[in-house]
Amino acid sequence: MLLRHCLALALAATLSATVAADEAKPAHTPSPKDLLAKSQPQEWRVPDPRNVLVMQLPQGRVLIELAPDFTPLHVANIRTMAHEHYYDGLVIERVQDNFVTQWGDAANEDESGDKSKLKPLGSAKDRLPPEYTRPYDAKLPFTALKDGDFYAPEVGFSEGFPAARDKAHQQQWLTHCYGMVGVGRDIDPETGSGSELYAVIGQAPRALDRNIALVGRVLQGMEYLSGLPRGTGPMGFYEKPEQRIAIRSVRLASDLPAEERPNVEVLRTDSVTFAALVDAKRNRFDDFYRLPAGKVDVCSVNIPVRDAKTSH
Amino acid sequence: MLLRHCLALALAATLSATVAADEAKPAHTPSPKDLLAKSQPQEWRVPDPRNVLVMQLPQGRVLIELAPDFTPLHVANIRTMAHEHYYDGLVIERVQDNFVTQWGDAANEDESGDKSKLKPLGSAKDRLPPEYTRPYDAKLPFTALKDGDFYAPEVGFSEGFPAARDKAHQQQWLTHCYGMVGVGRDIDPETGSGSELYAVIGQAPRALDRNIALVGRVLQGMEYLSGLPRGTGPMGFYEKPEQRIAIRSVRLASDLPAEERPNVEVLRTDSVTFAALVDAKRNRFDDFYRLPAGKVDVCSVNIPVRDAKTSH
Numbered sequence: 348m349l350l351r352h353c354l355a356l357a358l359a360a361t362l363s364a365t366v367a368a369d370e371a372k373p374a375h376t377p378s379p380k381d382l383l384a385k386s387q388p389q390e391w392r393v394p395d396p397r398n399v400l401v402m403q404l405p406q407g408r409v410l411i412e413l414a415p416d417f418t419p420l421h422v423a424n425i426r427t428m429a430h431e432h433y434y435d436g437l438v439i440e441r442v443q444d445n446f447v448t449q450w451g452d453a454a455n456e457d458e459s460g461d462k463s464k465l466k467p468l469g470s471a472k473d474r475l476p477p478e479y480t481r482p483y484d485a486k487l488p489f490t491a492l493k494d495g496d497f498y499a500p501e502v503g504f505s506e507g508f509p510a511a512r513d514k515a516h517q518q519q520w521l522t523h524c525y526g527m528v529g530v531g532r533d534i535d536p537e538t539g540s541g542s543e544l545y546a547v548i549g550q551a552p553r554a555l556d557r558n559i560a561l562v563g564r565v566l567q568g569m570e571y572l573s574g575l576p577r578g579t580g581p582m583g584f585y586e587k588p589e590q591r592i593a594i595r596s597v598r599l600a601s602d603l604p605a606e607e608r609p610n611v612e613v614l615r616t617d618s619v620t621f622a623a624l625v626d627a628k629r630n631r632f633d634d635f636y637r638l639p640a641g642k643v644d645v646c647s648v649n650i651p652v653r654d655a656k657t658s659h
Numbered sequence: 660m661l662l663r664h665c666l667a668l669a670l671a672a673t674l675s676a677t678v679a680a681d682e683a684k685p686a687h688t689p690s691p692k693d694l695l696a697k698s699q700p701q702e703w704r705v706p707d708p709r710n711v712l713v714m715q716l717p718q719g720r721v722l723i724e725l726a727p728d729f730t731p732l733h734v735a736n737i738r739t740m741a742h743e744h745y746y747d748g749l750v751i752e753r754v755q756d757n758f759v760t761q762w763g764d765a766a767n768e769d770e771s772g773d774k775s776k777l778k779p780l781g782s783a784k785d786r787l788p789p790e791y792t793r794p795y796d797a798k799l800p801f802t803a804l805k806d807g808d809f810y811a812p813e814v815g816f817s818e819g820f821p822a823a824r825d826k827a828h829q830q831q832w833l834t835h836c837y838g839m840v841g842v843g844r845d846i847d848p849e850t851g852s853g854s855e856l857y858a859v860i861g862q863a864p865r866a867l868d869r870n871i872a873l874v875g876r877v878l879q880g881m882e883y884l885s886g887l888p889r890g891t892g893p894m895g896f897y898e899k900p901e902q903r904i905a906i907r908s909v910r911l912a913s914d915l916p917a918e919e920r921p922n923v924e925v926l927r928t929d930s931v932t933f934a935a936l937v938d939a940k941r942n943r944f945d946d947f948y949r950l951p952a953g954k955v956d957v958c959s960v961n962i963p964v965r966d967a968k969t970s971h
Contacts, residue, residue: 444882445837479950497809497956525757525862534946549885550837550863550959554943554952570756570889573861577882631866634846638791640866644809647862 375634376627382620383651390618392507393655394566396600396608398422400429402568403595404439409568410609411528414508416487417521418478418562421530424471425541425562426599431469433542434597439575443583445549448572449531451542453591456584468542477536478560483517490617494629494642498522498553502645504616508564509645511556521561524551524646526569530560548573551646566611566652614651624651687946688939694932695963702930704819705967706878708912708920710734712741714880715907716751721880722921723840726820728799729833730790730874733842736783737853737874738911743781745854746909751887755895757861760884761843763854765903768896780854789848790872792830799831802929806941806954810834810865814957816928820876821957823868833873835864836958838881842872860885863958878923878964926963936963 394412402409415422428434440456441449454464489505489512496502499511502522509527512519521527524547531543539560546565565572580586600608614621629643712723727734740746752768753761766776801824803815811823814834821839824831833839836859843855851872858877877884892898912920926933941955 442886444885494809497806498952498954536949549861552959554940554948554955554959556952557950558948573756573885574754574889575886577886628866636866636870637848638869640810640868642810643866647864647866 374632376630376632376639377623378633379624379627379649379651382623382627383614383653386614386618386620390615390620391612391653392615393612394507394600396603397426398563399566399600399609400425400563400597401600401603401609402434402597404568404571404592405595406571406574406592407568408609409571410566410611411563412507412566412613413563414506414521414561416506417481417508417510417519418530418560420475421478421539421541421560421562424475425544427471428468428541429597429599430602431471432596432598433466433469433471434594437466437594438591439572439594440578440591441545441582441584442548442575442577444577446547446552446583447529447545448548448575449543449545450594451531451544453588455543468540471540471542473540473542474537475540477539479536479557480518480520483512483514483519487519488617489519490621492625492643492645492648494644496645498556504621504645504648504650507613507616507650509648509650511645518557520557522551522645523547523553523555523561525549526565527561528563528565529555530562532559546572553646564650566613567609610655612653612655614653616650621650624649686944688942688944688951689935690945691936691939691961691963694935694939695926695965698926698930698932702927702932703924703965704927705924706819706912708915709738710875711878711912711921712737712875712909713912713915713921714746714909716880716883716904717907718883718886718904719880720921721883722878722923723875724819724878724925725875726818726833726873728818729793729820729822729831730842730872732787733790733851733853733872733874736787737856739783740780740853741909741911742914743783744908744910745778745781745783746906749778749906750903751884751906752890752903753857753894753896754860754887754890756889758859758864758895759841759857760860760887761855761857762906763843763856765900767855780852783852783854785852785854786849787852789851791848791869792832795824795826795829795831800929801831802933804937804955804957804960806956808957810868816933816957816960816962819925819928819962821960821962823957830869832869834957835859835867835873837861837863838877839873840875840877841867842874844871858884865958876962878925879921922967924965924967926965928962933962936961 398413400411413422438453439450491503500513502511509522509524527547530539532539578585585591630639632639706724710725714721725734750765751762801817808814812825814823821834821836823834839859842851844851890897942951944951
């Protein structure tokens with residue numbers, strides 16, 4: 348809500364009662380907070396620690412959930428790099444407004460093209476098959492969004508990620524929504540390895556769907572990637588080395604000692620509460636929203652994440 | 660593009676020539692840069708200085724073009740406030756990730772509800788009719804987007820702004836795309852005055868369309884609003900007063916001495932070059948984008964702005 352006064356929130360109930368007495372109108376849609384408060388424990392899942400990247404930045408901790416069912420080779424490569432501490436000391440080198448924040452090896456930006464300065468990839472591969480889509484599999488969980496989509500024949504949520512599928516062409520893929528994480532590459536489609544990653548920080552760049560591999564989604568700490576000064580160089584690269592933000596470490600949660608592992612839960616996208624949240628967003632009607640949109644697009648849906656320790 | 664190496668850009672022309680010799684494929688879509696380089700001077704317009712707000716922040720200058728044909732009463736009120744220096748010394752008080760950056764009078768956030776601390780609005784009005792839509796007018800310039808829209812019967816561009824219209828209901832309105840500027844209000848629809856404004860910094864919150872008044876669009880300096888640390892309070896408000904960002908001044912360009920006025924040009928949204936840019940985005944095909952989306956949504960279209968002094 349875009350309230351002028353926080354106080355107005357407190358007044359809402361009173362106003363609502365007054366208006367309700369005056370005119371017939373649809374019931375208020377429940378708020379996300381109310382819906383989440385009524386959720387059941389089994390509607391929440393604990394992400395597999397082998398699928399969770401823990402990135403430590405000077406600003407704070409970023410958690411990324413990987414999607415091995417969509418990009419298995421890239422996820423395996425990223426796990427290898429995290430396991431071997433490849434990302435430690437790399438940098439956020441690019442923040443392009445309304446597009447992406449990208450991190451990787453700053454030596455890639457060396458104009459000399461001298462590859463000898465690149466940090467070695469260790470056991471990880473430097474080239475991988477594209478994995479822009481995966482074969483259609485009716486058995487892969489998919490909660491379709493009944494509203495349809497502007498770009499794809501069918502969209503919805505699969506294992507906690509926004510996704511699309513095309514039965515006619517027997518393909519499915521993750522969609523470029525806010526907070527999704529993808530693999531930077533050169534022109535050659537096989538040059539993506541996961542050594543350069545980006546997160547979407549603006550209007551969903553859906554034209555990238557099926558042109559680049561998406562490997563996961565930011566679960567927490569998105570604000571540390573989106574709330575950064577924009578780069579002033581071409582494509583939003585930082586022009587001065589001192590503007591780059593050093594990555595302290597990136598670990599797989601499964602490589603961390605138990606006491607250091609993040610303890611979060613993600614609302615299941617096949618749960619009743621998630622469906623209720625989507626519907627409340629689709630038909631939002633309350634004292635502030637008087638004209639429900641009646642539709643919701645896949646990239647406007649928030650997938651809730653909570654700290655497990657505070658949720659019981 | 661999400662290139663690993665900036666160098667790859669230089670290689671693109673070479674690769675392109677090689678590939679073209681090997682296989683039949685569609686011609687590359689022209690790049691925005693190429694299209695803009697061929698634009699004609701008459702395709703660019705200089706915004707009316709009476710419609711341009713010049714906001715000075717510690718980070719830099721933000722230019723906002725107002726849309727008096729859509730929200731005339733709010734624009735008039737905002738002009739009055741700018742003219743009387745109302746905004747000087749107010750603050751950016753809220754940055755909610757993937758939603759909005761909002762500025763206004765921090766005294767609104769005072770929990771005591773003591774309105775005596777509010778900066779007086781001077782000659783400006785404290786309440787205005789909502790202006791969420793305006794009457795349909797076939798004479799108002801409207802360049803329709805042939806792709807259609809997910810939320811509205813018809814979308815396109817009107818006088819440089821993303822817009823929608825509904826002939827059946829005889830209404831038209833501006834759409835909540837990235838960089839659009841709107842009027843914060845309380846629950847009561849008449850409580851918006853323009854004393855609190857917000858800019859969209861995330862996925863287009865189209866559900867706000869027709870629920871709140873949009874008054875314009877950020878032409879330049881968007882990065883100073885989007886690249887800020889996110890607020891950690893409810894709805895993204897900054898929790899500590901020292902986190903707020905002070906607005907040095909907001910002036911109407913027409914109130915500035917000639918030598919201090921911004922000197923920018925905006926590509927006309929009814930121009931041939933703009934149509935070509937939209938089509939290049941819709942069907943983007945090049946060495947990197949191998950699978951064109953075939954469609955483009957109204958909030959994914961960039962409306963180019965350039966410094967007039969460097970453009971000739």
